[in-house]
Amino acid sequence: MNRTGTHVIVIGNEKGGSGKSTTAFHLAIYLLYQGFRVASIDCDSRQQTFTHYVRNRRNWAQAHDLKLPHTTHYHLPLTRSDSIKENHRLEFDLFRQAVIEIEGHADFLVVDTPGFDTHLTRLAHSLADTLVTPLNDSLIDLDVMAHVDPVTGDPREMSHYARLVQRARTERLAIDGRAIDWVLVRNRISMLSSRSMRLVQSALEKISVRLGCRVAEGIAERVIFRSLFPTGLTVFDPLDDELLGGMPSMSHVSARQEYRLLLEALQLPVSERAEARRAAMTAWAQSASPPMHFQHMAAPP
Ligand SMILES: Nc1ncnc2c1ncn2[C@@H]1O[C@H](COP(=O)(O)OP(=O)(O)O)[C@@H](O)[C@H]1O
Numbered sequence: 056m057n058r059t060g061t062h063v064i065v066i067g068n069e070k071g072g073s074g075k076s077t078t079a080f081h082l083a084i085y086l087l088y089q090g091f092r093v094a095s096i097d098c099d100s101r102q103q104t105f106t107h108y109v110r111n112r113r114n115w116a117q118a119h120d121l122k123l124p125h126t127t128h129y130h131l132p133l134t135r136s137d138s139i140k141e142n143h144r145l146e147f148d149l150f151r152q153a154v155i156e157i158e159g160h161a162d163f164l165v166v167d168t169p170g171f172d173t174h175l176t177r178l179a180h181s182l183a184d185t186l187v188t189p190l191n192d193s194l195i196d197l198d199v200m201a202h203v204d205p206v207t208g209d210p211r212e213m214s215h216y217a218r219l220v221q222r223a224r225t226e227r228l229a230i231d232g233r234a235i236d237w238v239l240v241r242n243r244i245s246m247l248s249s250r251s252m253r254l255v256q257s258a259l260e261k262i263s264v265r266l267g268c269r270v271a272e273g274i275a276e277r278v279i280f281r282s283l284f285p286t287g288l289t290v291f292d293p294l295d296d297e298l299l300g301g302m303p304s305m306s307h308v309s310a311r312q313e314y315r316l317l318l319e320a321l322q323l324p325v326s327e328r329a330e331a332r333r334a335a336m337t338a339w340a341q342s343a344s345p346p347m348h349f350q351h352m353a354a355p356p
């Protein structure tokens with residue numbers, strides 16, 4: 056597939072529950088608020104968490120008459136053929152078609168992937184310009200990258216997933232000579248004992264050197280993420296009384312700040328065209344007078 060203009064962000068990790076879909080959705084909504092055109096593809100045809108997030112957001116916005124930004128979203132339906140091979144072929148074709156449609160029409164494409172290795176997962180990884188891997192904050196979860204010595208934190212053998220990514224990188228380099236910027240993100244950071252924390256941190260640093268990736272400071276463990284999902288909202292939406300039915304908590308504010316820092320750490324490229332569009336939109340938003348309420352327009356009795 057020949058790709059130009061659209062920057063592809065893939066969220067991947069072979070472990071379920073590491074926060075891939077939550078992170079993918081937050082990145083997509085953040086970029087929308089920055090004025091970019093954002094498309095998304097949910098490759099997890101079994102769980103479809105990202106797709107449910109999108110749907111919840113649309114429903115919530117409609118039910119409450121809210122103007123929220125939405126991504127141009129594609130999902131791969133659960134294929135029902137008895138033949139696994141046939142299912143994979145169908146998913147592959149749908150994915151390919153979606154990427155072709157999106158190309159050139161979006162500044163960013165966010166791809167959420169399932170927690171297992173399929174042909175499609177591999178294809179998605181090889182298309183990444185930026186690969187984000189959320190990792191839960193414990194030595195057990197680092198095991199998805201490398202088998203780590205529990206005492207020294209030294210990485211021993213590379214895991215299956217790390218090898219999958221290295222293969223995707225090699226393929227990508229062969230296809231268009233581009234490198235995949237791979238960023239590990241600590242997610243659900245909790246108050247570990249200081250010894251465990253040091254061990255996780257030093258293991259991550261060693262792993263990143265070994266794998267040629269970067270480590271970004273991540274997102275703390277916060278219950279707020281569970282409460283946002285049913286409404287399809289993110290910490291980037293204006294979390295005011297109208298949206299939330301209450302004022303945002305400190306936890307909202309801190310989570311938003313953490314996500315902002317994460318986005319900065321990703322160092323996503325901003326093309327000149329996208330930058331110009333963004334500036335125009337900001338100027339427009341500042342100059343536009345607030346919409347009139349209906350009663351203002353109604354003729355006096
Ligand atoms: N920083 C966080 N703090 C608390 N819960 C989180 C956080 N990130 C994700 N979760 C929760 O963890 C669960 C799994 O997240 P999800 O994004 O679906 O992971 P994955 O896509 O990797 O399977 C969800 O219930 C989600 O709300």
Ligand SMILES: [Mg+2]
Nearest residue numbers: 075076099104
């Ligand atoms: Mg998921």
